[in-house]
Every structure is written in structure tokens, then in C-alpha cells.
Amino acid sequence: MAKAQKMSKMRWYGPAIAAVTVLCSSALFAQGFSSSDVADRKHLDLAGKPCIETTGRAVPLASNPKIQSHLVTLNNRCIDRIKLKVCYYKTDDCMDVEVPGRARKEQLLGVFPQLQLFKYQVKEQF
Numbered sequence: 001m002a003k004a005q006k007m008s009k010m011r012w013y014g015p016a017i018a019a020v021t022v023l024c025s026s027a028l029f030a031q032g033f034s035s036s037d038v039a040d041r042k043h044l045d046l047a048g049k050p051c052i053e054t055t056g057r058a059v060p061l062a063s064n065p066k067i068q069s070h071l072v073t074l075n076n077r078c079i080d081r082i083k084l085k086v087c088y089y090k091t092d093d094c095m096d097v098e099v100p101g102r103a104r105k106e107q108l109l110g111v112f113p114q115l116q117l118f119k120y121q122v123k124e125q126f
Contacts, residue, residue: 030056030070031089031119042124043082051078052099052124056109058116070109070118074099082124089119
């Protein structure tokens, strides 16, 4: 009898793990990198935190869900206008973006078939 109860509990764990994986997988679509060299300067707010906050995501096209748009959201928490270069990670294929103070901007980085995971890099310009 105890073995049957143990098996029924194990059957419950599989679907639960699958549901949690699906619900949390949207956070895995894009991975952003900002330059980490000491020589790289960043705009900072009065508390010393970076002004720019970035997130990336892959969104399927409505007309063809197998094609993914790679979007990078840039949120400027400071009052200064900030110029940035947004690139695919370790490539020279970059886009110049200007984010006004206290504003949020969404930049289309690229469109690829069935490529949900991507890495991007944000470089601030002075």
C-alpha cells in the first residue's frame, strides 16, 4: 500500500515540474551583458546605481509564430539623455539608441526563425 502512495506522489511531481518550467521559461529568452571592464564608464544616479536597466525577450510574430523578434527594453531612471550601442553579444552588428531621461525605449535587435535564446550587449557612449 505504501508503495502505491509513493508512486501516486511521484506521478504528481512530473506535471508540477513541467508547469513551473513553462511558467518560468520566459526569463530564459534573452541574456544581457553590459561591459564589465573597469575602463568602461556608466551613467550613475545619485545613489551610485546605473541609470540604464535592460531586459531582453524573444517575441513570436503574430503572422508566423516560428519567427522570433529579438527585443531589448532600455529603461533610463536618470534625467539625462543617454546614448547607447545595443549589439548581439561579441559582434560588431550594433544599433545606436538614444533613451531620453526618465523614459523607457524598446529596440528591435533582429528577427530570426525559431531562435528564442539570444545574448545582447549594451555599451554606453559619452
